[in-house]
Amino acid sequence: QKEVEQDPGPLSVPEGAIVSLNCTYSNSAFQYFMWYRQYSRKGPELLMYTYSSGNKEDGRFTAQVDKSSKYISLFIRDSQPSDSATYLCAMSWVDSSYKLIFGSGTRLLVRP
């Protein structure tokens, strides 16, 4: 069993839809939770960062962490074709030298 599980998709939605992306994990030591966005043939770039449990909102993006269920989510409101990319969840723990454990990524396609 992988430490971090993520549905690979692809997930295809119409423009303007609300998108929900999710990851589950098994290591209760994880304290830092991140979402990276990766466009085709590019390197990943940080989209959202959350420490421990709770919600964080940034514009159209909301990240949620439920440590009791070992489940994290990324919501995208009013999705745009420019949101079409692969979304990778990533996690880390205290004193990890910032080593991240990544999910396999969910490919999202937003149709105009």
Added chain:
Amino acid sequence: NAGVTQTPKFQVLKTGQSMTLQCAQDMNHNSMYWYRQDPGMGLRLIYYSASEGTTDKGEVPNGYNVSRLNKREFSLRLESAAPSQTSVYFCASTTGGTGELFFGEGSRLTVL
């Protein structure tokens, strides 16, 4: 601002050949990382360097060596390439804090 620069961007090798992937960052970051990305597997850590002068193994180090040449540069060497090392390789760096990793654009390696 170049960020993280990787060379070469593309490379084709024959089984048994050796090569070095170069990475340089201009953000004065202390920590640097090499990941590989394979379909369905996400990003997996090969080696990392928490600070200049130190290197440590990650999740999948076999068949690779690294050198932290100075604070800016971190190279990854394949001594005897195998088809299983066909992948996209990403270099990343961070200054710490939130642990946000800044990635290069990747080096696509094919081993025949």
